[in-house]
Amino acid sequence: MNNANQPQHHASGHYLVVFGLLFGALCWGIIWYPYRIMAEAGVSGAVSSFYTYCIATVIAGIYFAKYWRGIFNLPFSIIWLGIVAGWTNLAYVLAVIDGEVMRVMLLFYLSPLWTLILAHFWLKEKTQLVGYIAIAVSLIGAFIMLYDPQVSSLPLPKNTAEWLALSSGMGFSITNVITRQSTHLSIRAKSFAVWLGVLAVSLVFIIFSNNAISAPSVFSLSNWLVMILIAILLMAATLLVQYGVTRMPATRASVLFLFELVVAAIASYYLAHETMAINEWIGGSLIIAAAIFAAFNHGD
Numbered sequence: 001m002n003n004a005n006q007p008q009h010h011a012s013g014h015y016l017v018v019f020g021l022l023f024g025a026l027c028w029g030i031i032w033y034p035y036r037i038m039a040e041a042g043v044s045g046a047v048s049s050f051y052t053y054c055i056a057t058v059i060a061g062i063y064f065a066k067y068w069r070g071i072f073n074l075p076f077s078i079i080w081l082g083i084v085a086g087w088t089n090l091a092y093v094l095a096v097i098d099g100e101v102m103r104v105m106l107l108f109y110l111s112p113l114w115t116l117i118l119a120h121f122w123l124k125e126k127t128q129l130v131g132y133i134a135i136a137v138s139l140i141g142a143f144i145m146l147y148d149p150q151v152s153s154l155p156l157p158k159n160t161a162e163w164l165a166l167s168s169g170m171g172f173s174i175t176n177v178i179t180r181q182s183t184h185l186s187i188r189a190k191s192f193a194v195w196l197g198v199l200a201v202s203l204v205f206i207i208f209s210n211n212a213i214s215a216p217s218v219f220s221l222s223n224w225l226v227m228i229l230i231a232i233l234l235m236a237a238t239l240l241v242q243y244g245v246t247r248m249p250a251t252r253a254s255v256l257f258l259f260e261l262v263v264a265a266i267a268s269y270y271l272a273h274e275t276m277a278i279n280e281w282i283g284g285s286l287i288i289a290a291a292i293f294a295a296f297n298h299g300d
Helices: 002-030 032-040 045-063 065-073 077-098 101-108 111-121 129-146 160-181 187-208 221-245 250-257 259-271 278-295
Strands: none
Touching (some): 002 221, 002 250, 002 259, 032 045, 032 077, 032 221, 045 065, 045 221, 077 160, 077 187, 101 160, 101 259, 101 278, 111 129, 111 160
16 A cells, blocks of 8 residues: 555655746746836835845744754854855846846856856866857857947946846856755755845845835835735745755756746746847857756766
8 A cells, every 4th residue: 555655655746846946937037027016116126135035034934933943053154155145136136127037037047157167166076078068058159149249349248237147147056056065954044044145135235335225114015015925935936946956856957947938038028028139039049058958967
Protein backbone atom coordinates (compact mmCIF):
# COMPACT_ATOMS: atom_id res chain seq x y z
CA MET A 1 0.00 0.00 0.00
CA ASN A 2 2.81 2.43 0.86
CA ASN A 3 4.62 1.59 -2.38
CA ALA A 4 1.46 2.24 -4.39
CA ASN A 5 1.11 5.71 -2.89
CA GLN A 6 4.75 6.66 -3.30
CA PRO A 7 4.65 7.55 -7.06
CA GLN A 8 1.49 9.63 -6.51
CA HIS A 9 3.17 11.51 -3.62
CA HIS A 10 6.32 12.04 -5.71
CA ALA A 11 4.25 13.36 -8.63
CA SER A 12 2.33 15.81 -6.44
CA GLY A 13 5.60 17.04 -4.95
CA HIS A 14 7.04 17.52 -8.44
CA TYR A 15 3.98 19.51 -9.54
CA LEU A 16 4.35 21.77 -6.49
CA VAL A 17 8.01 22.41 -7.37
CA VAL A 18 7.10 23.31 -10.97
CA PHE A 19 4.19 25.46 -9.75
CA GLY A 20 6.46 27.28 -7.30
CA LEU A 21 9.00 28.19 -10.00
CA LEU A 22 6.35 29.22 -12.53
CA PHE A 23 4.50 31.25 -9.87
CA GLY A 24 7.73 33.06 -9.03
CA ALA A 25 8.34 33.80 -12.72
CA LEU A 26 4.74 35.01 -13.06
CA CYS A 27 5.11 37.35 -10.08
CA TRP A 28 8.38 38.87 -11.29
CA GLY A 29 7.00 39.20 -14.81
CA ILE A 30 4.04 41.30 -13.60
CA ILE A 31 5.28 42.94 -10.37
CA TRP A 32 6.43 46.03 -12.27
CA TYR A 33 2.82 47.08 -12.90
CA PRO A 34 1.68 47.67 -9.28
CA TYR A 35 5.00 49.44 -8.64
CA ARG A 36 4.23 51.73 -11.58
CA ILE A 37 0.78 52.38 -10.11
CA MET A 38 2.50 53.52 -6.92
CA ALA A 39 4.93 55.69 -8.91
CA GLU A 40 2.03 57.35 -10.75
CA ALA A 41 0.49 58.06 -7.33
CA GLY A 42 3.68 59.99 -6.43
CA VAL A 43 5.45 57.26 -4.43
CA SER A 44 9.01 56.55 -5.62
CA GLY A 45 10.22 53.02 -6.27
CA ALA A 46 12.60 53.17 -3.31
CA VAL A 47 9.88 54.29 -0.89
CA SER A 48 7.33 51.76 -2.14
CA SER A 49 10.01 49.02 -1.94
CA PHE A 50 10.78 50.06 1.64
CA TYR A 51 7.15 49.83 2.70
CA THR A 52 6.29 46.64 0.78
CA TYR A 53 9.28 44.80 2.24
CA CYS A 54 8.44 46.17 5.69
CA ILE A 55 5.00 44.63 5.34
CA ALA A 56 6.48 41.34 4.04
CA THR A 57 9.00 41.19 6.89
CA VAL A 58 6.37 41.87 9.57
CA ILE A 59 3.94 39.27 8.21
CA ALA A 60 6.67 36.66 7.79
CA GLY A 61 8.16 37.55 11.18
CA ILE A 62 4.85 36.81 12.89
CA TYR A 63 4.26 33.63 10.88
CA PHE A 64 7.77 32.28 11.55
CA ALA A 65 8.05 33.67 15.09
CA LYS A 66 9.20 30.38 16.62
CA TYR A 67 12.38 30.41 14.49
CA TRP A 68 13.66 33.82 15.64
CA ARG A 69 15.62 32.42 18.59
CA GLY A 70 18.22 30.96 16.20
CA ILE A 71 18.95 34.30 14.54
CA PHE A 72 22.19 34.89 16.48
CA ASN A 73 23.58 31.54 15.36
CA LEU A 74 23.52 32.50 11.67
CA PRO A 75 26.87 32.93 9.86
CA PHE A 76 28.19 36.36 8.86
CA SER A 77 27.83 35.48 5.16
CA ILE A 78 24.08 35.98 5.44
CA ILE A 79 24.68 39.74 5.78
CA TRP A 80 26.43 39.82 2.39
CA LEU A 81 23.56 37.79 0.93
CA GLY A 82 21.07 40.35 2.26
CA ILE A 83 23.01 43.38 0.96
CA VAL A 84 23.56 41.99 -2.54
CA ALA A 85 20.03 40.59 -2.82
CA GLY A 86 18.72 43.90 -1.47
CA TRP A 87 20.39 45.89 -4.24
CA THR A 88 19.34 43.30 -6.84
CA ASN A 89 15.67 43.66 -5.97
CA LEU A 90 15.69 47.45 -5.50
CA ALA A 91 17.61 48.07 -8.76
CA TYR A 92 15.16 45.80 -10.60
CA VAL A 93 12.14 47.71 -9.26
CA LEU A 94 13.66 51.11 -10.08
CA ALA A 95 14.54 49.88 -13.57
CA VAL A 96 11.10 48.51 -14.47
CA ILE A 97 9.33 51.64 -13.21
CA ASP A 98 11.23 54.01 -15.50
CA GLY A 99 12.51 51.78 -18.31
CA GLU A 100 11.00 49.76 -21.14
CA VAL A 101 9.94 46.53 -19.46
CA MET A 102 11.28 44.04 -22.00
CA ARG A 103 14.64 45.79 -22.47
CA VAL A 104 15.03 45.85 -18.69
CA MET A 105 14.10 42.16 -18.44
CA LEU A 106 16.50 41.13 -21.19
CA LEU A 107 19.37 43.11 -19.69
CA PHE A 108 18.60 41.43 -16.37
CA TYR A 109 18.69 38.05 -18.14
CA LEU A 110 22.33 38.59 -18.99
CA SER A 111 22.77 37.30 -15.42
CA PRO A 112 23.63 33.72 -16.58
CA LEU A 113 26.67 35.25 -18.32
CA TRP A 114 27.89 36.84 -15.07
CA THR A 115 27.05 33.65 -13.11
CA LEU A 116 29.19 31.54 -15.43
CA ILE A 117 32.12 33.96 -15.13
CA LEU A 118 31.80 34.22 -11.33
CA ALA A 119 31.42 30.45 -10.93
CA HIS A 120 34.55 29.93 -13.04
CA PHE A 121 36.80 32.40 -11.22
CA TRP A 122 35.20 32.51 -7.73
CA LEU A 123 33.94 28.98 -7.16
CA LYS A 124 36.63 27.43 -9.40
CA GLU A 125 33.96 25.52 -11.33
CA LYS A 126 35.05 24.17 -14.69
CA THR A 127 33.25 25.86 -17.58
CA GLN A 128 32.20 23.38 -20.25
CA LEU A 129 32.09 24.10 -23.99
CA VAL A 130 28.35 24.85 -23.70
CA GLY A 131 29.19 27.54 -21.13
CA TYR A 132 31.64 29.27 -23.50
CA ILE A 133 29.00 29.15 -26.24
CA ALA A 134 26.51 30.76 -23.82
CA ILE A 135 28.94 33.57 -23.02
CA ALA A 136 29.56 34.28 -26.73
CA VAL A 137 25.85 34.13 -27.68
CA SER A 138 24.76 36.40 -24.81
CA LEU A 139 27.41 39.00 -25.70
CA ILE A 140 26.35 38.94 -29.37
CA GLY A 141 22.70 39.30 -28.29
CA ALA A 142 23.52 42.22 -26.01
CA PHE A 143 25.52 43.91 -28.80
CA ILE A 144 22.64 43.59 -31.29
CA MET A 145 20.08 44.84 -28.77
CA LEU A 146 22.11 47.74 -27.36
CA TYR A 147 24.01 49.02 -30.40
CA ASP A 148 22.56 52.32 -31.58
CA PRO A 149 24.97 54.50 -33.59
CA GLN A 150 22.70 57.52 -33.09
CA VAL A 151 23.21 57.30 -29.31
CA SER A 152 26.75 55.94 -28.94
CA SER A 153 29.44 54.13 -30.91
CA LEU A 154 29.54 51.55 -28.10
CA PRO A 155 26.76 49.01 -27.35
CA LEU A 156 25.90 50.38 -23.90
CA PRO A 157 22.65 50.86 -21.94
CA LYS A 158 21.02 54.09 -23.09
CA ASN A 159 19.61 55.38 -19.78
CA THR A 160 19.74 55.03 -16.00
CA ALA A 161 16.97 52.40 -15.94
CA GLU A 162 18.96 50.11 -18.24
CA TRP A 163 22.16 50.54 -16.21
CA LEU A 164 20.13 49.62 -13.11
CA ALA A 165 18.80 46.54 -14.92
CA LEU A 166 22.33 45.50 -15.86
CA SER A 167 23.55 45.97 -12.27
CA SER A 168 20.52 44.04 -10.99
CA GLY A 169 21.42 41.09 -13.21
CA MET A 170 25.00 41.21 -11.92
CA GLY A 171 23.71 41.35 -8.35
CA PHE A 172 21.45 38.37 -9.04
CA SER A 173 24.47 36.41 -10.25
CA ILE A 174 26.47 37.26 -7.13
CA THR A 175 23.44 36.29 -5.02
CA ASN A 176 23.33 32.92 -6.80
CA VAL A 177 27.01 32.31 -6.08
CA ILE A 178 26.66 33.27 -2.41
CA THR A 179 23.54 31.08 -2.13
CA ARG A 180 25.40 28.19 -3.73
CA GLN A 181 28.05 28.53 -1.01
CA SER A 182 25.40 28.80 1.73
CA THR A 183 23.79 25.37 1.50
CA HIS A 184 23.72 25.23 5.32
CA LEU A 185 21.15 28.07 5.46
CA SER A 186 17.44 27.24 5.57
CA ILE A 187 14.86 28.56 3.09
CA ARG A 188 13.43 30.78 5.86
CA ALA A 189 16.85 32.28 6.66
CA LYS A 190 17.61 33.02 3.01
CA SER A 191 14.16 34.53 2.46
CA PHE A 192 14.46 36.78 5.52
CA ALA A 193 17.93 37.84 4.38
CA VAL A 194 16.44 38.96 1.06
CA TRP A 195 13.51 40.84 2.63
CA LEU A 196 15.60 42.59 5.29
CA GLY A 197 18.29 43.31 2.71
CA VAL A 198 15.87 45.13 0.40
CA LEU A 199 14.45 47.02 3.37
CA ALA A 200 17.91 48.19 4.50
CA VAL A 201 19.25 49.01 1.00
CA SER A 202 16.05 50.94 0.17
CA LEU A 203 16.43 53.00 3.34
CA VAL A 204 20.08 53.82 2.54
CA PHE A 205 19.16 54.68 -1.07
CA ILE A 206 16.38 57.02 0.11
CA ILE A 207 18.75 58.81 2.51
CA PHE A 208 21.55 59.29 -0.04
CA SER A 209 19.18 60.31 -2.86
CA ASN A 210 17.70 63.03 -0.60
CA ASN A 211 14.20 61.60 -0.90
CA ALA A 212 11.82 61.89 2.02
CA ILE A 213 10.23 58.75 3.42
CA SER A 214 6.51 59.27 3.16
CA ALA A 215 4.72 58.96 6.50
CA PRO A 216 2.27 56.03 6.68
CA SER A 217 -0.61 58.51 7.09
CA VAL A 218 0.09 59.96 3.64
CA PHE A 219 -0.98 56.80 1.82
CA SER A 220 -4.57 56.27 0.77
CA LEU A 221 -6.43 53.01 1.33
CA SER A 222 -5.83 52.04 -2.30
CA ASN A 223 -2.08 52.70 -1.85
CA TRP A 224 -1.99 50.39 1.17
CA LEU A 225 -3.96 47.69 -0.65
CA VAL A 226 -1.53 47.81 -3.59
CA MET A 227 1.50 47.61 -1.28
CA ILE A 228 -0.03 44.73 0.73
CA LEU A 229 -0.76 42.90 -2.54
CA ILE A 230 2.87 43.40 -3.65
CA ALA A 231 4.16 42.23 -0.26
CA ILE A 232 2.06 39.05 -0.32
CA LEU A 233 3.13 38.28 -3.90
CA LEU A 234 6.80 38.87 -3.02
CA MET A 235 6.56 36.65 0.07
CA ALA A 236 4.86 33.83 -1.80
CA ALA A 237 7.24 34.10 -4.77
CA THR A 238 10.36 34.13 -2.58
CA LEU A 239 9.32 31.12 -0.51
CA LEU A 240 8.01 29.08 -3.46
CA VAL A 241 11.07 29.82 -5.60
CA GLN A 242 13.41 28.89 -2.74
CA TYR A 243 11.40 25.68 -2.30
CA GLY A 244 11.61 24.95 -6.02
CA VAL A 245 15.31 25.61 -6.59
CA THR A 246 16.29 23.38 -3.67
CA ARG A 247 14.32 20.45 -5.15
CA MET A 248 14.87 20.78 -8.90
CA PRO A 249 18.11 20.60 -10.90
CA ALA A 250 19.43 24.05 -11.81
CA THR A 251 19.20 23.21 -15.53
CA ARG A 252 15.43 22.73 -15.52
CA ALA A 253 14.79 25.51 -12.99
CA SER A 254 16.65 28.06 -15.12
CA VAL A 255 14.60 27.18 -18.19
CA LEU A 256 11.32 27.48 -16.24
CA PHE A 257 12.36 30.95 -15.06
CA LEU A 258 12.29 32.10 -18.70
CA PHE A 259 8.48 32.02 -18.36
CA GLU A 260 8.97 35.43 -16.71
CA LEU A 261 9.89 36.91 -20.10
CA VAL A 262 6.71 35.55 -21.70
CA VAL A 263 4.60 37.07 -18.92
CA ALA A 264 6.47 40.39 -19.13
CA ALA A 265 6.13 40.56 -22.92
CA ILE A 266 2.36 40.04 -22.79
CA ALA A 267 1.86 42.33 -19.79
CA SER A 268 4.00 45.17 -21.18
CA TYR A 269 2.15 45.02 -24.51
CA TYR A 270 -1.35 45.12 -23.02
CA LEU A 271 -0.75 47.19 -19.87
CA ALA A 272 1.96 49.63 -20.99
CA HIS A 273 1.49 49.45 -24.79
CA GLU A 274 5.22 48.81 -25.25
CA THR A 275 6.57 47.09 -28.36
CA MET A 276 10.06 45.92 -29.31
CA ALA A 277 12.10 46.85 -32.38
CA ILE A 278 13.47 44.13 -34.69
CA ASN A 279 17.01 44.43 -33.29
CA GLU A 280 15.60 43.98 -29.77
CA TRP A 281 13.73 40.84 -30.85
CA ILE A 282 16.88 39.37 -32.43
CA GLY A 283 19.19 40.36 -29.56
CA GLY A 284 16.65 39.26 -26.97
CA SER A 285 16.21 35.87 -28.64
CA LEU A 286 19.98 35.33 -28.51
CA ILE A 287 20.07 36.30 -24.82
CA ILE A 288 17.28 33.80 -24.09
CA ALA A 289 19.12 31.13 -26.08
CA ALA A 290 22.27 31.93 -24.09
CA ALA A 291 20.37 31.55 -20.82
CA ILE A 292 19.28 28.06 -21.91
CA PHE A 293 22.84 27.21 -22.95
CA ALA A 294 24.12 28.48 -19.59
CA ALA A 295 21.59 26.29 -17.76
CA PHE A 296 22.96 23.21 -19.54
CA ASN A 297 26.53 24.17 -18.63
CA HIS A 298 25.88 22.26 -15.39
CA GLY A 299 25.31 18.56 -15.44
CA ASP A 300 22.92 18.55 -12.47
